Amino acid sequence: MFIVNEFIKVVNFILTSVYNTLIIEIGGRMNVKDKLYKNQGIHVITAIFTVEQGITKVLLVKRKNEPFLGDWILTGGALYNNEDLLEGAKREIVEKTGIKDIEIYQFGVFGKVDRSPVMRMVAIAYIGVIDSRRVQVLRETLRTSNADWFPIDKVPPLGYDHNEILIEALKELQKKIVSSTILKSLFPGTFSLPELQKVYEAILGLKMDRRNFRKKILSLDLIEDTGETAKFEGKKPAKQYRFKKKIVEKKVF
Amino acid sequence: MFIVNEFIKVVNFILTSVYNTLIIEIGGRMNVKDKLYKNQGIHVITAIFTVEQGITKVLLVKRKNEPFLGDWILTGGALYNNEDLLEGAKREIVEKTGIKDIEIYQFGVFGKVDRSPVMRMVAIAYIGVIDSRRVQVLRETLRTSNADWFPIDKVPPLGYDHNEILIEALKELQKKIVSSTILKSLFPGTFSLPELQKVYEAILGLKMDRRNFRKKILSLDLIEDTGETAKFEGKKPAKQYRFKKKIVEKKVF
DNA sequence: TTTAACAAGTGTATAAAAAACACATAATGA
DNA sequence: TCATTATGTGTTTTTTATACACTTGTTAAA
Numbered sequence: 001m002f003i004v005n006e007f008i009k010v011v012n013f014i015l016t017s018v019y020n021t022l023i024i025e026i027g028g029r030m031n032v033k034d035k036l037y038k039n040q041g042i043h044v045i046t047a048i049f050t051v052e053q054g055i056t057k058v059l060l061v062k063r064k065n066e067p068f069l070g071d072w073i074l075t076g077g078a079l080y081n082n083e084d085l086l087e088g089a090k091r092e093i094v095e096k097t098g099i100k101d102i103e104i105y106q107f108g109v110f111g112k113v114d115r116s117p118v119m120r121m122v123a124i125a126y127i128g129v130i131d132s133r134r135v136q137v138l139r140e141t142l143r144t145s146n147a148d149w150f151p152i153d154k155v156p157p158l159g160y161d162h163n164e165i166l167i168e169a170l171k172e173l174q175k176k177i178v179s180s181t182i183l184k185s186l187f188p189g190t191f192s193l194p195e196l197q198k199v200y201e202a203i204l205g206l207k208m209d210r211r212n213f214r215k216k217i218l219s220l221d222l223i224e225d226t227g228e229t230a231k232f233e234g235k236k237p238a239k240q241y242r243f244k245k246k247i248v249e250k251k252v253f
Numbered sequence: 254m255f256i257v258n259e260f261i262k263v264v265n266f267i268l269t270s271v272y273n274t275l276i277i278e279i280g281g282r283m284n285v286k287d288k289l290y291k292n293q294g295i296h297v298i299t300a301i302f303t304v305e306q307g308i309t310k311v312l313l314v315k316r317k318n319e320p321f322l323g324d325w326i327l328t329g330g331a332l333y334n335n336e337d338l339l340e341g342a343k344r345e346i347v348e349k350t351g352i353k354d355i356e357i358y359q360f361g362v363f364g365k366v367d368r369s370p371v372m373r374m375v376a377i378a379y380i381g382v383i384d385s386r387r388v389q390v391l392r393e394t395l396r397t398s399n400a401d402w403f404p405i406d407k408v409p410p411l412g413y414d415h416n417e418i419l420i421e422a423l424k425e426l427q428k429k430i431v432s433s434t435i436l437k438s439l440f441p442g443t444f445s446l447p448e449l450q451k452v453y454e455a456i457l458g459l460k461m462d463r464r465n466f467r468k469k470i471l472s473l474d475l476i477e478d479t480g481e482t483a484k485f486e487g488k489k490p491a492k493q494y495r496f497k498k499k500i501v502e503k504k505v506f
Numbered sequence: 507t508t509t510a511a512c513a514a515g516t517g518t519a520t521a522a523a524a525a526a527c528a529c530a531t532a533a534t535g536a
Numbered sequence: 537t538c539a540t541t542a543t544g545t546g547t548t549t550t551t552t553a554t555a556c557a558c559t560t561g562t563t564a565a566a
Contacts, residue, residue: 036333040294042364042375080289081373085364109362109377111295111338120334122295124362124375178505194514204506211516212554216506219552234563236514252431253457253469447543464545465525472523489532489543 044089045076047169068159104128192238297342298329300422321412357381445491
C-alpha cells in the first residue's frame, strides 16, 4: 500500500511538471491566459417589488442603448472596481430609478456563457421591496428611457436573461417575507394586521383566515405590538404593530 | 399635478444630458470606463466536505504560487470565458484534487473589493460532499502542493477570504442536508438509518433520539425504503434505504 | 338616540406534528 | 443457552396547525 501511494505520487509529479511546462509554452506564444480569463465583468441586478391594491408589481426600466435597445429589463448594470457588490447594486438603482435607501437582499447568480452578447458577464441578483407611492421614479436616465411598475403576471419579454432572474426573484421574495423584515419598507411606521395580511396574500397568491394569520405571523417573530391603535373611517380601530429590529434565525432540524 | 410631472421630466432630461456629455468627455480623456470596469474576474470556489467517524471535515489545498503562497485554501480558481459557472467550478475541483463527478450546489457570492490582492475578483461559492474513502486526492497539481482533509474545528487561517466562505458553507451544508439529497455521495448505494443518523449528528453537531430521527428523516421525503436488509457482524440486520431520485420543495407558509 | 353597516378583535375544538420515552428482536460468540 | 450488541418499533404527552363563529368599536343614516 505504501509503495502504491509513493508510485502515484511520483506519477502525479511527472504529469504536473509536463503540464506546467506546456501551459507556460503555449501561454507565451498564444496568450492563452488572456483568452481564458480576460474581458469578464459583473452585473449587479435588482428585482424591485411593490404591492398596490393586492397586486404584486415589479419595477422595469427601458434600455436606450444596444444591446437590447428598447427592451424592458430589471434595474442594474455593471459593477465598478472600487465598490462592493451591495454598494454597486444600490448605485445602479439610484442611477436607473432615483430610488435611494432601499434595503436589498442577494439571492442568486446567473452566469450562462452567452447571457450577454457583448462580453462575458456574470450577474449577481438581488431583491428589494419599496412602496411605489412613496417614491418618484425617474422617467429618463443616462441609459434608460422609461421606468414603470408591471404586475408580475403581465411582464413582457425582457432583455438579457431577466425573465429567468425575475422568476427566481419572486420565489425568493416569497421565502424572504416569512423569514426577514423585507416588508418593512412597505410599512416604515406602524401597521395593522389586516393591512399586512393583504400584502402577504398578494405576494403568496393565496387567501388566509384572519384569525390564523394573526397566530402565524406573530409566531414568526418578525413583528411586535406597539400598544397603540389607529382609527379609520367608520370602522373599529385597529391595533398597530411594527417590524422588529432584530430577528432570530430558526434552527433547521 | 400634471404640470409638476412635466416639470420633473424636463429637469431630469436636462440633468441626464449634462451627465451624458460629461461622462463622454471624461471618458475620452481619462479612460474612465476602463478604470471602472476592466480587470475583473470570477472565482469559482467549492467547500468539499466529508464525514469520517463522526467528524465533519473539509478538503483544503496548499498554494504553491503567489498570492498566498504556502497558504491552505478551498478548492477553486478563475472561471474561463467559455464555460458556465458550474462547469468551471467542477473543472477546478478536478484540476486541484482529481475528484470527478461531484455534485455541487451554489450558495453564495463573496465580492469585497480587496478580497484578491491581484485584481478585482468576485467569488461564486459552492458546497459539495464526497466520501473521502472513495477518492484518491491528488498530492501535487499545477498550482497546489498538497491536499488534505481538515476537521472543521481545526481549520488553519486560510488564504483569500476562504475562512469566511467556509463558515457560510458549513451553515449552507446544514440547511442542504434537510432539503436536498446532497448526502447521496456518501451513500451511493443503500444505507441503514443508524449509519445516516451518525452523519446527520456529525454535521449538525447534536445527538438525536433514534426513534424520532426515523420519523423526522422519513417525513422529509428525501429517502425511501428499499425492502432489503443488510447483515453486520453480530448485530441485528439493518433495513436498507436509498436517496430518492426526485424530491419536492416545501411550501413556505 | 337608535340602528345598520363595516371591518376590526378574539377563543375553542379538532387534527396533525413533534417530543419524550422503554421494551422487543436478530445476530454473534462465549 | 446465555450474554452482548445494535437494530427495530409503539404509545403517551405536548405543541402546533387548522377550521370555524360570534363580539366590539366606529360611523352614518334613519
